[in-house]
Amino acid sequence: MALSFSAKLMRGVSRCAALVTPKTAPTSCRYFSSAENSRVLVNLNDKTGVATMQLNRPPVNSLNLEVLTDMTIALDKLQTEKDCRGMILTSSSPGIFCAGLDIMEMYNPQEDRLREFWRTLQELWKMMYGSRLATIAAINGHSPAGGCLLSLTCDYRIMAQGKFTIGLNETLLGIVAPFWFQDTMVNTVGHRETERALQLGLLYSGENALKVGLIDELVSPEKVMETAEGQMQMWLKIPDFARQLTKEQLRGPTVQKLAQHQEADIDHFVNFITKKAIQKSLEMYLNMLKQKKK
Numbered sequence: 001m002a003l004s005f006s007a008k009l010m011r012g013v014s015r016c017a018a019l020v021t022p023k024t025a026p027t028s029c030r031y032f033s034s035a036e037n038s039r040v041l042v043n044l045n046d047k048t049g050v051a052t053m054q055l056n057r058p059p060v061n062s063l064n065l066e067v068l069t070d071m072t073i074a075l076d077k078l079q080t081e082k083d084c085r086g087m088i089l090t091s092s093s094p095g096i097f098c099a100g101l102d103i104m105e106m107y108n109p110q111e112d113r114l115r116e117f118w119r120t121l122q123e124l125w126k127m128m129y130g131s132r133l134a135t136i137a138a139i140n141g142h143s144p145a146g147g148c149l150l151s152l153t154c155d156y157r158i159m160a161q162g163k164f165t166i167g168l169n170e171t172l173l174g175i176v177a178p179f180w181f182q183d184t185m186v187n188t189v190g191h192r193e194t195e196r197a198l199q200l201g202l203l204y205s206g207e208n209a210l211k212v213g214l215i216d217e218l219v220s221p222e223k224v225m226e227t228a229e230g231q232m233q234m235w236l237k238i239p240d241f242a243r244q245l246t247k248e249q250l251r252g253p254t255v256q257k258l259a260q261h262q263e264a265d266i267d268h269f270v271n272f273i274t275k276k277a278i279q280k281s282l283e284m285y286l287n288m289l290k291q292k293k294k
């Protein structure tokens with residue numbers, strides 16, 4: 001029998017909770033998921049109350065169903081830890097924060113898996129955008145499409161200087177960023193900039209992202225984590241309830257909007273992605289990615 005999303009979450013949480021602390025861990029640091037082959041690496045520093053979640057799916061941290069599920073389970077677990085107050089989201093592969101959704105999930109898909117994939121992304125987005133934790137994205141590399149979306153769900157974004165780009169570039173693939181991707185962008189950079197960025201599929205350099213407010217700071221790659229940790233201390237100086245209620249007031253209506261239209265959004269996504277013309281566009285984009293190497 002297929003398990004409901006929440007049943008799967010519960011099953012995963014108990015599995016996560018049983019993970020052990022490796023011998024090398026500082027005593028104040030609990031590792032929820034530390035095996036080298038884990039798709040997300042999560043640890044919680046009990047002294048500071050700050051968790052770090054690292055995407056760990058080489059080569060480009062693209063988000064498939066399993067990564068999205070693992071992230072959702074890990075975040076749920078962190079949020080139920082009463083001493084956890086903040087989370088830094090980053091990547092274990094400097095140079096690539098996240099290449100966005102795994103295009104292979106959308107190319108020649110099986111409908112059941114495609115539905116589950118989209119529902120899991122919706123759930124993760126709702127949890128991240130409405131998280132009670134203070135969240136900071138330490139964007140240590142490229143961050144297109146779904147990677148940009150993930151960072152936009154955080155409260156603050158710090159990006160590494162260099163040749164890296166960030167943006168909602170869906171139109172370049174011949175697909176369309178759904179309304180809740182758009183809402184997240186509008187809430188961050190405003191309506192006019194979102195109109196321009198999303199229609200053109202703009203991938204911003206760090207400098208341009210900083211100019212339009214898509215990121216909050218641009219620092220040298222080796223300073224990204226330490227800047228994130230410093231910034232987190234400022235967010236944690238604010239009483240949690242006041243910060244959380246303020247966030248809820250500002251972001252709640254956007255989260256509710258998706259919650260109210262979630263099933264229709266899944267149907268719309270499946271209908272759209274399985275169209276012949278869209279499949280063709282995805283095929284061309286995948287070929288273009290492969291050609292780039294030659």
Ligand SMILES: CCCCCCCCC/C=C/C(=O)SCCNC(=O)CCNC(=O)[C@H](O)C(C)(C)COP(=O)(O)OP(=O)(O)OC[C@H]1O[C@@H](n2cnc3c(N)ncnc32)[C@H](O)[C@@H]1OP(=O)(O)O
Pocket residue numbers: 059060062096098099100101102103104142144145146147169170173175176177178179268269272273289290292293
């Ligand atoms: C109306 C509303 C309805 C709903 C409408 C539907 C809405 C859908 C919303 C979609 C959101 C998305 O996130 S769509 C995903 C958008 N993502 C992107 O455009 C990023 C594409 N990737 C890149 O640009 C680059 O890979 C980049 C991340 C910069 C890293 O460059 P590098 O040179 O380091 O690495 P590459 O050689 O390019 O990539 C290494 C390998 O990973 C693969 N790869 C790279 N990105 C990948 C990805 N996202 N998914 C799968 N595979 C990927 C490459 O093909 C290579 O495979 P091999 O050749 O086999 O080794």
